Amino acid sequence: MGLIRLLIVLALVYTAWVLWRRWQAAQTSRRNSAPPPRAPRMVRCAQCQLHLPENLALRQDDKWYCCSEHRDVEQRH
Structure with missing residues (x-):
């Protein structure tokens, strides 16, 4: 038994x-383990209403633009 x-x-x-x-x-x-990556903040182009990540957008006077052409169109108005 032992x-x-x-x-x-x-x-x-x-x-x-x-x-x-x-x-x-x-x-x-x-x-x-690393924390999951955060989704980038999305902004809307003031000219065409396209949503794009903030790091790819252009900012002018508290408005966001998807490209320099749209920014320039808004500046002429």
């Missing part, structure tokens, strides 16, 4: 060790 108990205890210790290692690996991967 050998069976020893084998059961060893199996339980091994199972606990494996589960603990998996948990540690999961914690490490969560800490190392």
Whole structure:
């Protein structure tokens, strides 16, 4: 009976060790993972109403434009 108990205890210790290692690996991967990228802010062209990312738009007097031609048309009005 002593050998069976020893084998059961060893199996339980091994199972606990494996589960603990998996948990540690999961914690490490969560800490190392980068946050998801944010979607760029969208703005609307004051001339043609096209929506485009803010980093690609041109800004003039608190208005956004998709290209320099549309910005210049608005400036002439």
